[in-house]
Amino acid sequence: MFPFEICGIEVQHGDIVEDNTKYIEHFQKMGKNVEHFFRDIFGRNKRYRIDLKKESSLTLAIAAAKKVLKKTGTSAKDLDMIIFSSYLPEYVAPPSSVLLHYALGGKEECICYDINVDCTGMSTALGITAKYLSASESTNKILIVGCDIINMAADPNSEYSYGIYGDAACAMIIQKTKSDCGLVDSKFWVNSEEHADIVFPGCGFSKLFQVKDPSKLRLRWKPTATVNIQDAAEKILALLKRNNLTVKDIKMFCCSQSVYKFLQKIRTLLSIDKKQSLYVGGEYGYTGTTSPFIVLWKSLQEGLVQKGDYVVIWTFGSGRTNIILLLKY
Incomplete structure (x- = not known):
């Protein structure tokens, strides 16, 4: 085990609430009936949005970070590391983590x-950071923040992306501990032959200032029917087995909230129920990198996960990156 303690986790979502009506009417004008697709396949009922004229992934991230600092009574001066996960950050230079550091008033070192x-970014950050925390004598407390504002880049002609996303940041503080909790095990794998299925910017950065048609910048998305849920379920079971655990030992499966049908299939393959695998995508939309961590946050809010409980995080991202984390909370 790589020991660490989750001191706190908080969520900040946009203030604008949208149901499916806007998107159903949008696609009806194209001759597409997406009501069943949105509700029963993707599992969307509503989603939270930010006001892009006033807010960004950075402002949401700062708000979530300030929430978790306040909730845990932590000073930004106590943070030895700040990690920001996003594939659509407000800025790529300077790093958003530096802007977070400035906004929070972090220390120099x-x-x-x-x-x-x-979409696997925040999970990957936690998996890597847990190991770094064990190896570094000078690092004690780490802030991990994630936020993706994806809908603004979605292709309005594609029902596979436009209207699927929601805007929410998640911030988590972890610290060293001698207690019996932390990262028990992990599994990473990639199916890179699917690298062209989801691409942003659609034209590539080298052509960013050459394109005359703004639609060429949009998120290019092919249907996600190739996601191998059977393979993911088998890998989860194998990970549990090598740690002498069974599905019944896991208090919560924090799974990707991208497609409700995928979660239903995971539930069937693992023989788990709704209380053991919360679905929040119907309320929050799909929030990308923060997706499974909003499930963890919700589980803690509802008292479904307690100290000493085992938690599994499973999610996947474009290029078909995949990750499973086995945690002891």
Whole structure:
């Protein structure tokens, strides 16, 4: 085990609430009936949005970070590392983690870096950071923040992306501990032959200032039917087995909230129920990198996860990156 303690986790979502009506009417004008698709396949009922004239992924991230600092009674001066996960950050230079550091008033001796592994970014950050925390004598407390504002880049002609997303940041503080909790095990894998299925910007950065048609910048998305849920379920079971655990030992499966049908299939394959695998995508929309962590936050809010409980995080991202984390809370 790589020991660490989750001191706190908080969520900040946009203030604008949208149901499916806007998107159903939008696609009806194209001759597409997406009501069943949105409700029963993707599992969307509503989603939170930010006002892009006033807010960004950075402002949401700062708000979530301030929330968790206040809730845990932590000073920004106590943070030895700040990590920001996003594949659509407000800025790529300077890193958003540096802007977070400035907004929070962090100390000078603080490692700041951004991570982009698309929807698996925050999970990957936690998996890597847990190991770094064990190896570093000088690092004690780390802030991990994630936020993706994806709908603004979605292709309005594609029902696979436009209207699917919601805007929400998640911030988590972890610290060293001698207690029996932390990262028990992890599994990373990638199916890179699917690298062209989801692409942003659609034209590539080298052509960013050459394109005359703004639609060429949009998120290019092919249907996600190739996601191998059977394979993910088998890998989850194998990970549990090598740690002498069974599905019944896991208090919560914090799974990707991208497609409700995928979660239903995972539930069937693992023989788990709704209380063991919360679905929040119907309320929040799909929030990308923060997706499974909003499930964890919700589980803690509702008292479904307690100290000493085992938690599994499973999610996937474009280029078909995949990650499973086995945690002891």
